[in-house]
Amino acid sequence: MSVDGWKTILVLGGIRSGKSEFAESLVADAPVVRYLATAPEGDPEDTEWATRLAAHRARRPGSWTTEETAGEPRQLAHVLESAEPSETLLVDDLGGWVTVLLDPDHQPADDLATIVELAEAIRTCSARVVLVSPEVGLSLVPTTPLGRAFTDALGAANRAVADACDAVVLVVAGQPAWLKPTAGPPTTATAGPPTAAATAATTVAASAPVSLVDDEPTPEVQLPDVLTPTPPVAPNQEPGNPWAAPTMTLPMVATGLVIQPGMELPMPDEYAGPQAVDRLATLDVPGAGLGVLERVVGFAAATQGTSTPLAWESVRVLLLHGDHAGGASAGTVAGESARRAGQARAGRGALARLAAESGASLQVVDTPAAAAMENEPALTPEQVESALRYGWRLAEQAADAGVQLLVLGACGVGTEAAAAAVLAATAGAEPPAVLGRVITDAGEIDDAAWMIRCAAVRDALHRTRSSPRGAKDVLSELGGGDVAVATGVLLGATARRVPVLLDGPVGLAAGMVSRDLAGQARHWCLLADHGGHPAVRLAADVLGLTPLLDLRLDLGEGANALAALPLLRSVLALAAALPVHPSLAGDAAPAEDEPGAEPDDAELDPDAEPDFVEQDPDAEPDFVEPEPAGPGPASTTPGPTNTVPGPTSTPLDEQSASGWRAG
Template identity: 70%
Template sequence: MSVEGWRTILVLGGIRSGKSEFAESLVADEANVRYVATSTLGEDDPEWAERISAHRHRRPEAWTTEEVGADPTRLTELVSAAGPDETLLVDDLGGWVSALLTGEATTAIVDLAGALGDCRAQVVVVSPEVGLSLVPTTDLGRAFADTIGIANQAVAAACDAVVLVVAGQPTWLKNTVAKPREEPLPEVLTPTVAEPPTVVEPTPKVVETPANGVEPATGDALTAPTMALPMVATGLVIQPGMDLPMPDEHAGPSASTRLATLDVAGAGLGALERVVTFAAATQGTGSPVPWRSVRVLLLQGDHDGGAAAGTTPGESARRADLARAGEGALARLAAEAGASLQVVEAPTAAPMELGPALAADAVESALRQGWRLAEQAADSGVDIIVLAACGAGTEAAAAAVLAATAGAEPAAVLGRVIAPGGRVNDTAWMLRCAAVRDAVHRTRHSSRGAKEVLAELGGGDIAVATGVLLGATARRTPVLIDGPVGVAAGLVSRDLAGQARHWCLLPDHGGHPAVKLAADVLGLEPLLNLRLDLGEGATALAALPLLRAALTLGAGLPAHPTLASDSA
């Protein structure tokens, strides 16, 4: 089955649209499939009988068949009685509705929808979509069209997912599918600063809300227009050239024009104007509002071998535990920003100088995990994601990705290794350089495709980060990046979906050579130059209050009186 964690799905389509074939493909991998045929044999119609025969020959021999054409009430009975280990394929509602036209169709439709809502089995229902055709010229034709339309609406409301098949191509109209078959995502934490006995929490100054303040847009993230939801909903492999959404190209310039009229004493927001135009484009409005719901995704995935030279064993796990406990720089900054924190364990990467860092199937799984993390954040109302990482060897892995995707010289993008206390460890730096050099040489004839780069060099944390960027792009959710893992994921994501980089914001490069080069390649100009080095993700959180302040001013300040009168 290509839909993860599915239970009930309605497959709509016109005549010869490929809807039946698509529905059959959905259950092809299920062990216990019962095919429910709703049409009669059609003894008086040889062509119809031939169609039914073709359907029968197409079904696997292991499937069992139930005929309900002579007694349409049996369909609801079969759905109600099906157990959790069964799969039903109902093909199709058109035949079922035809048999109901002589009886009480409305009651039967209501009963079927109720049975689907309560069903413990997996059910795929096929039905003709007749709403796009002309109104039938006969009484019977109009009765059928009206009844199948009512049935489709009732069944669609009861099903977890609805797909329309046109010319063999599925377009998903609804997706509320849960994913019970996936491994559970990490717990989302809301960290608080641990018992600061001598620190008094600051009390914000109360100010009057401007009369023309802009409230944030509301809406259901699942219903937001996107071409990516069908991809994850159907379980299709994340692949190069995906068509994901772009930010609104008109909202940014509109916001910039509005900023030029603000009633401020000075020249304006300076470099922070780009925060407002970025937020405008990603929010789709010329008057963007501050990000209020922030999710920090802390990726903890180590890299074995020379990439981790100079790191203390177990250090990344200690950092992750601190974050879970609400301690450490990242958790404290997250608490100060009112952000939720999610610690994500990524697969450990093998020594890249000796062989692939990650198996191909593990890359696929990591990409999907990252995508799901972004989806979960969007579903919970998060309006911006902060990408953080604390794995051992991440800088060397990012340098290898830069070498493979941007032609970088490893030694030029590997920052110096600083031990606790500020001591420089040049021996460890040379070991890291050697590991990256050997890995790049080992893969010199390998494909430079995104998944190949992740498998050979990038490893688990960069693969998960790439999935996060893609999933966030699909859900029109911006991402703050500020370290090697984030920018490496940005470089890899270009091959999969070039739109992803346009949803990324780089508050500060932190003086890191890999981040500076990757940002240049990605076209991401840092907003600040604080040169903080608090760990990946911490710089973004430290800058977040300033970014929010720029958005608050941009959204809340009125136009200068002279400009307002001119515009009037």
């Protein structure tokens, strides 16, 4: 969502004010949006109304789902009450809902009680909700009883919903004016739908830095740039088309854009890496060298295509937020992952602080929630396709923004169990061997929760024992939304030649899945530290990713990599700046004024002719046999003495012995 710090927002505005477009821009970062349409279909003969509805549908990305709630006024409250914390809902609009509420078919009814019920459902809803409603307080009092009843009911609904929402914004002529809270939100979101020409990411500037201890503003603390993804929308997008969201480099098939097994993606430069490592041996380093960190230089050289790689300047952190239901979430506190994600959006927490210190931008990405894998597939095949394309677009947006390194992290509930299930399905691992211990908030080991997670993975593997083990099948049955989006990020980054710094089980599980889609992806990945996690260790061993460090950091996925990033940058900067050791600089000729240098003959006699003779370039050079290392063979056979005519006659035997050869 482009507005951080609030979970429920009411968007008010007059007719054609741009309120719907503004509301859609607020949820543009969500991979899947449940669009709750409240307006009835209307008169089938009313073509103008049908055209308006078609325009609304055409603006919705293909990953959104549309649900009609016009049949029963109380249905909207029921949907809000049953929504999951990871979901994003867009209600458009309350005017249509009030119209259905006042319909004679639903009378007699207590309209006020229904409005109170809706407000209470919004107040207790665990999902992110954006509601759109017409503002009728500035118009004239209608002259008909039905019109007055509508304005009265809508005014009461707007007041009740505004009181229940965390934020309220009034859109006038396309310009948002924030009414609640009065200080306004830290956002740069503008009204209007996202377009293909829109920027790849919108920077959310904080109104005041936030303290690490409490919520009091502390201007001296630097905040990271918090970004929200802006998926492009095709101008001629077909409503409901799952392939509608465009990408730049995805392969094409008859059905449209597709991510499929066996894709041919680029590989890093196979020569630049070894050349960079060989170059390190020639540098003026006062010691044994960089040790295992030489691999950082080789990796950066291969991915940058040069033997003298530079330190990564532009870094973006992608924090994937997606929960897993069922036994995978055993031992976790309800709402903890949402709190972590909200903390990162507000520029607080370990990840945001480390991102600020490293000068990295932070992008919090909500992914589809995964169902209980022991009972049913974690995702539908359609959700897997959408999540893969969404991750690919995130990598494309980063590449277009000039990002030189992506850091992949996650903060969802149940990610360790999902990664263990993926490893069991792709590498034949035993769940107990790759599931880390469950640590409570009090720092205690929860063995009961660990056993529940093991049982959930075991049951999921038993349920899918006859299922295919293809990449998309594993994501659908076991992986979930965060692993699917992470897989798309790895593939998209590989296509755009952007290296990825992995951290934690989600990124490594995505690396395991990406092998079947494009084996080149793992060569663009770097693992800073395994963090002591058994799943990360096993997956890294299978993928051939040797951890650079053994710090056993456990700050959360993404934060461990950011803690090691300054060291990696320092190594690259040092390797690029150090000169060649003087002893390896080559045998330089003596300086002109160097003591002991022999003067040139030309310097002794300025009138002397040069000691070379210009020759015809077309003439073949005479062959001269080199001088023998020792004395040549001596002829003992007597015979006539042959001589070469000339001023000084020399015996041929002597000439042969001296190395000169005739003929």
